[in-house]
Amino acid sequence: MGDTKNVKPRGRPRAFDVDEAVGKAQALFHQRGYDAVSLTDLTGALGINPPSFYAAFGSKADLYGRALERYAKTEGLDFERLLAPERSIAEALAALFEAAAVAYTAHSEATGCLVIEGARGGTDAVACGKAKTLSRQSRQVVRDAIARRETDRADEIADYVMAVLAGMSTSARDGLDVDRLRAIGRRASLAFTHQKA
Amino acid sequence: MGDTKNVKPRGRPRAFDVDEAVGKAQALFHQRGYDAVSLTDLTGALGINPPSFYAAFGSKADLYGRALERYAKTEGLDFERLLAPERSIAEALAALFEAAAVAYTAHSEATGCLVIEGARGGTDAVACGKAKTLSRQSRQVVRDAIARRETDRADEIADYVMAVLAGMSTSARDGLDVDRLRAIGRRASLAFTHQKA
DNA sequence: TCTTTTATGTAGCGTTCACTACATTTTCAT
DNA sequence: ATGAAAATGTAGTGAACGCTACATAAAAGA
Numbered sequence A, B: 001m002g003d004t005k006n007v008k009p010r011g012r013p014r015a016f017d018v019d020e021a022v023g024k025a026q027a028l029f030h031q032r033g034y035d036a037v038s039l040t041d042l043t044g045a046l047g048i049n050p051p052s053f054y055a056a057f058g059s060k061a062d063l064y065g066r067a068l069e070r071y072a073k074t075e076g077l078d079f080e081r082l083l084a085p086e087r088s089i090a091e092a093l094a095a096l097f098e099a100a101a102v103a104y105t106a107h108s109e110a111t112g113c114l115v116i117e118g119a120r121g122g123t124d125a126v127a128c129g130k131a132k133t134l135s136r137q138s139r140q141v142v143r144d145a146i147a148r149r150e151t152d153r154a155d156e157i158a159d160y161v162m163a164v165l166a167g168m169s170t171s172a173r174d175g176l177d178v179d180r181l182r183a184i185g186r187r188a189s190l191a192f193t194h195q196k197a
Numbered sequence C: 001t002c003t004t005t006t007a008t009g010t011a012g013c014g015t016t017c018a019c020t021a022c023a024t025t026t027t028c029a030t
Numbered sequence D: 001a002t003g004a005a006a007a008t009g010t011a012g013t014g015a016a017c018g019c020t021a022c023a024t025a026a027a028a029g030a
Helices: A018-032 A039-046 A050-057 A060-074 A089-104 A114-119 A125-147 A154-173 A178-193 B018-032 B039-046 B050-057 B060-074 B089-104 B114-119 B125-147 B154-173 B178-193
Strands: none
Touching: A018 A039, A018 A060, A018 A114, A039 A050, A039 A060, A050 A060, A060 A114, A060 A125, A089 A154, A089 A178, A114 A125, A114 A154, A125 A154, A154 A178, A154 B154, A154 B178, A178 B154, A178 B178, B018 B039, B018 B060, B018 B114, B039 B050, B039 B060, B050 B060, B060 B114, B060 B125, B089 B154, B089 B178, B114 B125, B114 B154, B125 B154, B154 B178
């Protein structure tokens, strides 16, 4: 089972590992952002030449798309789990912000959220659009999870949650350590630990 | 009094108004961000040619610096006033977030905060540094204003305030209208309306 | 072996970028 | 009038960008 490269494809075999390359690209994009990573940077880091790059990935933006997907699977926040329905909203969001604080500072040279930072308009509209799509999907997941508990306030709370995550991502990129980021997250979840109005 | 252009400088007079040009540049940078505004965009918008541009402003990054300063003076949040010591922390921060909601959506084509968005690492390290300097100054003003009331928690609260402002700026750029932004600000200030622990 | 298929390395494409050399024009000071 | 000073328009610089033409190398199928 699993249709991973069992049959040999036919022609000259690829001299580098594609998945590994996507991982390296993900790290570069996360460190410096899409615009600040040039094709020369990428081919240099992968040890390949431009034709091999384009044969394997199509374009810089396409590779970015694969890096985003890989990030979402391997390092992105698991919203479904963190916002599981057995927790109260207060507990769930406190857990979410705590997880964000840890995740956004996990790699000292690649801080913040790749998706959130990528969704900010840069020079390339295609690349930015890919990140925005993922960001919207995340928002939808968050919104739906909240709606199970607070149906009418779901949109408003989702706005707040996305804003807090964006603020924490910004702060992480600004150099705040995990403890200061955690404090921001705890402060942000105070909005739910008391009131009801 | 005031040493505004009274004495005529000597040579050929400038064919355009420099301050007005800084204003146009400020608007362009605010709309698209530093990297996405090319010199061709700038000279086109100002109706001048590159030599006039460089004679007047020195470099793209220098003009950006002047645009940032102009923004801080004309459209930036007046932290000193908003965080005036006669208000409680809860009142002051609620007022700050309310003002941010309005300011960040005041121009439909140039949303968010120019300083915060500019401080995110782009391609140009010099331009980014100028924005970061202003951002740090703002943080210091906020921190000092808070310290007058909550001396030991000033840093932690300042982290939170800057993160909220960054999140609101992100949300504004994402297209949220003033009401949704206001709701985020109100939710964010709930952290201060109750607790004391 | 011989063809087909795919990936590779070399070299360079066209475009856009921020920025300038240079001659000219317009002003003030003498 | 004449020279100095400053800004202008024309035209183009070198560098970096994402990307590609093309011949060659390495594998599988016939």
